[in-house]
Amino acid sequence: MRTPSAGTDAVHNSTCAVEQESLDEQIINGKEAVANALAEAGALSLDVLQALPVAVYVTDALGRITFFNEAAATLWGCRPELGKSEFCGSWKLYWPDGTPLPHDECPMALALRQRRPIRGIEAVAERPDGSRVPFIPYPTPLVDASGELTGAINLLADISHSKSTDASLARRRDEQNALYQFTDRLFRAASLADVHSAGLAAIADALRCERASILLFDSSGVMRFVAWRGLSDAYRRAVEGHSPWTRQVKDPQPLCIPDVEGAEFSDQLKAAVKAEGIGGLAFIPLVASGELIGKFMTYYDAPHVFSNDEVALAVTIARQLGFGIERVRADQAGRLLASIVETSDDGIASKDLDGIVTSWNRGAERIFGYGAAEMIGRSLLTVIPRDRHGEEVEILDKLRHGERIDHFETVRQRKDGSLIDVSITVSPVRDATGKIVGASKIVRDISERKQAQARHELLTREIQHRTKNLFAVVLAVVSRSFAGKQSVADAEAAVVGRLRSLGQTHVILMDKKWQGADLDEIVRSEMSPYTGRVQVEGPSLMLNEKATQNFALAVHELATNAAKYGALSNTTGQVHVRWWESSDCLTFRWQERGGPSVASPAHKGFGSVVLEHLMAEHFETLPEMDFASSGLTYSLTTSLGSIAASDRRTSHQGGCSE
Secondary structure, eight states: OOOOOHHHHHHHHHHHHHHHHHHHHHHHHHHHHHHHHHHHHSSOOHHHHHHOSSEEEEEETTOBEEEEOHHHHHHHTSOOOTTTSBSOOSSEEEOTTSOBOOGGGSHHHHHHHHTSOOOSOOEEEEOTTSOEEEEEEOOEEEEOTTOOEEEEEEEEEEOHHHHHHHHHHHHHHHHHHHHHHHHHHHHHOOSHHHHHHHHHHHHHHHHTOSEEEEEEEOTTSOEEEEEEESOOHHHHHHHTTOOSSOTTOSSOOOEEESOGGGOOOOHHHHHHHHHTTOSEEEEEEEEETTEEEEEEEEEESSOOOOOHHHHHHHHHHHHHHHHHHHHHHHHHHHHHHHHHHHHOSSEEEEEETTOBEEEEOHHHHHHHOOOHHHHTTSBGGGGSOGGGHHHHHHHHHHHHTTOOOOOEEEEEEOTTSOEEEEEEEEEEEEOTTSOEEEEEEEEEEOHHHHHHHHHHHHHHHHHHHHHHHHHHHHHHHHHHHTTTOSSHHHHHHHHHHHHHHHHHHHHHHHHTTTSOEEHHHHHHHHTGGGTTSEEEEOOOOEEOHHHHHHHHHHHHHHHHHHHHTSGGGSSSOEEEEEEEEETTEEEEEEEEESSOOOOOOSSOOHHHIIIIIIHHHHSSSOOEEEEETTEEEEEEEEEHHHHBOHHHHTTOOSOOOO
16 A cells, blocks of 8 residues: 655645635635625525525524524524524534533624624534534624614534544644654664654554554564553563464555454453453554564554555554664664674684775784774785785685685784784675675684694604603513512512502603603602601702603612611611712712611612613613612712703703713
């Protein structure tokens, strides 16, 4: 259903108003001229008065009606009694504002009392059937040749049509004003709440309803109230979700219910509507981008017949309301997207099909060091190393041909010339017609990931290397621990002890991220079971990984031997462990006192291999073992450069003199 534009309506209404005003003026002037002419003639022709198409009646000097024509009877809706009815033949009289007007105070009575014509007064006649007719009376006194008052003649001009036209014009004016106000508020609306408020005001003002509501589909496809006027909570709960159209319907049409009593509603829905005191209502669809997004509703207390003009007006409001909702949603989505782009840690930029940068966010500034003012309008090759310019050429060529561009990892160049590992995603940018006009790029700095990956690969190789070494040491421990043992239990005890020592050493190494361990920590860890009988002293010294394992095994073997045969095998023996640095060398000494008398062993097991050969292999010089009767002494001298961790190794490159 088409609705005339606001400009066309304004011109049409203005023209009609001028024409109607001119016509009414001509009729009124003509009727007044007839009344004056009859009065001046002195002798009235009743046939002439009866033939007039306008209401005319005559009274005597006391105001008693002596004649009325058929047009007057039609206007009054009754026939007054001649000679008895006074001043006016209408059933009842009212002033235009609805105040009762007594017959003896009407314009005819006033004209007789004041003996002058009365002009410019409006009144309303009520017929016996209750209908009312607005009119303008033209009472004129009648006098004889001597100037004596003989009565009066009154012409009643029915102005119903004029009033109806005026009301129609006023309503059209109100509707146009409501639409103008609605358009203005929609233009200034900054939120959906603003749009909803403007919509409710336009619906109430233009469609003249006290109650209205707006409902929109939510994310789950349910029609829900988002704004309303004059509706109870109970009613909204009862009818929410109801819709005369499915969400997929194309071109939904307004649905008007003049009388709820005859509506084809479910019993439950009809009961809810009637309980709310609604007599008539209408469903007006809201459409945006060609899809149904919701509806607005008008409610009337009494049954209401919706004219075509009302429906057309409702559709116009719905169209503008749908546009307003769509615009604000688009603005909100645009602001959200702009905020995401602007605050993203990733670099987000756009370019045209010539590779010229058209946008550049803060993430791109942080990654590349170029500000937006420096890059917009400049070629994207600025941040691409020269040997990789071919990547950009290939991307632009694929964009022009509409080909897909897969995500890839590459290297880009910062403003300071340094290179950076990045991950790039390219998406085509299309115009309103779907034509590709450029591309957007998301660039992520993956330098840390690359570094972590490199560290992971290095650590994996290191673990593989250490695992091989560990298995070699374990194999040696197990295979040599059985040599010279009298029983499996003895061998098992030796293996378990040595592996436990090895395990403790590896825990220390892992805590230090395999960078080595402090000699003091190694010694105290191994001697912890003998607290109170061991004296440990020496400076802090970080050993490298190999030296850590060897010292741990050596101290473990010395402690085990002391516990079995030496100073720790009785209750009085003591062990003194100390080391010192001198001339880039380390001297380590283990000395036992107070234990049983000892002697050089008749045969040598794995412990001797560790203490003599393993330590000699990695510590440059042969260890010294003195099996004096007073107690075992074990001494070792080696260069710090061969055992110290890497952070100390460079300062100890020399060797130890014998």
